Amino acid sequence: MKKHFWQLSFACALLAGTTAQAQTQLSQGNLLVGSDISxxxxxxxxxxxxxxxxxxxxxxxxxKDNIALGGYLNIDFATSDGATDLGYGLGAFGRYYVKNKSLEFVKNSRFFIEANAGLAGRNISVKDGGKTNTNGLGIGIGPGWTYFVTPNVGLEALLKYDIAAGFGNAPTSTSLNLNVGFQIYLPGKKMQKQLKSDITR
Incomplete structure (x- = not known):
């Protein structure tokens, strides 16, 4: 009986820790890692x-809470009928999760704004030998929405306007993209200590 009591206590503590984590996955010190796919x-x-x-x-x-900074790598590739389109991007991004209950029309979801800046380029070659290329600075900004399927995993959609400007026979390249993807939210050291403390109480 005593053994079952301690097992039940451990399960309740673990559930409480998970619930706390679900409420603080956007807290200072946490990490996010994932990818957009389109x-x-x-x-x-x-x-x-x-x-x-x-x-x-x-x-x-x-x-800070609700504010994340990091790095990204973009890879775009398309080929059809002898033509190829290769795009790339490498740089830094910032993301702000809007803390407004009136915008959370679905439970366990958050809106966010994302912006990025870095190196970018697009190189297009067609079957007859013609080429178009732009390589230089890339900037993007747009709104997004995340739905947390678990305390640590979010599925998201991001509508972003991107512009690349620099060198090449096409000085600028612009695009509007709707991306879907996922992010995994990992607790930082502070959150890990808090969860361990909740479980061992």
Missing amino acids: NFNLNFQKENTAFSMSLAPKLGYFI
């Missing part, structure tokens, strides 16, 4: 096979 397509045709893929892995650190 434009993934594979199309087989008799005379033409088309493939496209866009990935944007990110790693961020919450410098």
